[in-house]
Amino acid sequence: MKPDEIRKLEVYLRKKFELENIKVKARPRKDDSAEVYIGEEFIGVIYRDDEDDDDLSWNFQMAILEFDLEEA
Numbered sequence: 001m002k003p004d005e006i007r008k009l010e011v012y013l014r015k016k017f018e019l020e021n022i023k024v025k026a027r028p029r030k031d032d033s034a035e036v037y038i039g040e041e042f043i044g045v046i047y048r049d050d051e052d053d054d055d056l057s058w059n060f061q062m063a064i065l066e067f068d069l070e071e072a
Contacts, residue, residue: 001026001031001032001033001034001048003026005048006024006025006026006034007024009024009034009046009058010022010023010024013036013060019038021038021039022036022037022038023036023037023038023039024036024037024046025037027045032047032048033045033046033047033048034046036060036062043062044060044061044062044063045060045061046058046059046060046061047059047061
């Protein structure tokens with residue numbers, strides 16, 4: 001993903017989740033996705049979906065491990 005696209009996604013996620021410490025970072029050797037962090041903690045990946053020329057979208061994938069729920 002391009003830097004301006006990553007910046008726009010970061011702004012969107014910060015507003016949507018009301019969290020100023022969300023960061024979106026480029027992935028090494030991947031140009032179709034970016035990593036999402038809250039502070040320094042990795043929480044998921046955003047994938048760019050441009051297969052349909054008329055409908056550009058991004059998909060956010062976050063795994064929740066069982067031990068994460070135990071901390072809640």
